[in-house]
Amino acid sequence: MPVRIPDNLPAADTLTEENIFVMSETRAANQDIRPMQVLILNLMPNKIETETQLLRMLSNTPLQVNVDLMRIHDKESKHTPADHMNAFYRDFDDIRNRNYDGLIITGAPLGQLDFTDVSYWDKIRDIMDWSQQHCTSVLFLCWAAHAGFYHLYGLKRKLLETKRSGVYLHARSREHDPLLRGFDDEFYAPHSRYAEMSVEELEAHPDLRILAASEEVGAYLVISEDNRNLFVMGHPEYQKDTLAFEYHRDISAGLNPSLPVNYFKQDDPALEPIGRWHGHANLLISNWLNYYVYQLTPYNLKTEEIQGITPWETNP
Template identity: 40%
Template sequence: MPIKIIEGLPVRTKLQQEQVYTIEASRAISQDIRPLKILILNLMPLKETTELQLLRLLGNSPLQIDVEFLHMSTHKSRNTPTSHLQKFYKTYNEVKDDYFDGMIVTGAPVEKLNFEQVGYIDELKNITDWAQTHVFSRFYICWGAQFALNHYYNIEKLTLSEKLFGVFDYQNIKPEHPYIRGFDDIYQVPQSRHTKINYEVLNDIPELEVLTFNKNFGPDIITSKNQRDLFIFGHLEYDRETLKKEYDRDAENGVDTAVPFNYYPDDNPESNPKFQWRSHGHLLFNNWLNETYQNTLYDLRKLDELK
């Protein structure tokens, strides 16, 4: 099934070139299908890049997906034109009376700030609290995951001695779990962050379950026991060259950044990066969509009755 998008979304051309099936709203309404409604809260500065990465993964599903994008009304984007946000995004006030099967909260380049120093933190708390009764399944990525774990479980964010930057091995410790069904025993995931959570406290939080782990860096994928919240600190949605662009940008700006670990053949930045995580990215997103589809309510208005 195709992914339903707003008419004119610029990344549709690229998706079509990659054989990712899309359908515009005017065509979708003629089909007698209950699509899976997904809301994407895009906190990244380069919003079109993130749109493409996420839609590429969501579109590789047999389900029809109805996607809406959300942005923060209390933050002015410096990297995305206002016209793009006005045409393709909504604000909280525009969706607060609606219900969704799933919501994705992306990362954001604010991890060096304390949570309360983030300018839109109150709006973000309001949105994620609203999602507890208006969204069946929530999927938090990178800083979004750190924020949610802090907001709901008081898990602290800790600063690393040096940036975790590259592609790292993580162990699948719960292979029977539906969110990582099909994962290898060891999988690789891009990481790009200066912080980690205090994962030592996870044993004291029975509502959470660690699915994948690295002995040096802690967990990568965590879920709530009721499977309605999924947290990932890595970036399985990244393209082949995402880390390269970040490394090149830092080099151009005079930032002393190490070559991304296990990314370039022979650690040579002049060579083509290895794309080692793509299949697991598709697996994770497909598993999340499938579990959401299998367990969500047909009448989403009854979500606030769930405990």
């Protein structure tokens, strides 16, 4: 949330240069506030688990957030009861004429498929195109991030020989970007994916900038220059035992997965995992909601199109 200060306070100039959001008393007195409208496109198999993970983080903010859940198709889910899907999920046709403050597109267990071989690829493309006019900010997670780079920016991912799984150390690439407000210089984040993006291609693209990266696993946070699209190459929403569940599931399926890196105590899968990313994950979502949704979105969402806004002069 912004800091409210007296009009013309000298500290305002310094704070503004550091991208600290301050609000004058005059502006604060005339500000209208309403709930944020956030849409979640849930592509994960276990819908209820993913809903819970994301809602837990969305709730960790003083903002009031109204959430709609969307499914990619109405086919029966193997992992989620039909009654749940029919009661709580909307189809794209139900909301395509609406605007939202924020959209979250989750990851999906499709890491080894070409995008064009995904059965609902055409619909994913339609939703991504729609989001660029109907959502103030879009948060792409893991597989969705790679899909967004491919469709919106023409960048291809590189498939890995083995699954990238574990909790990796990352560093901020920019100091004063609002999304990184409160982040330590280094922080941990979980990854679970079969592909990665080229850091060199991301750095060279004029419409993208890297905010955080890892020496081991490459770019982690990337944002578009118009601040509309935020790409997260990992899974900050994962709970402490999620990677353990995936590892033991793959063992049971005879897939011979590698042990998740820097995750189990003493690297022993019989011992409890170590959760070391929840602080950064909650701060990431809180900063996204505050600086890239709440502070940018129009008060009236009932306009035909939400225009892109670029309010932050970010320092390298």
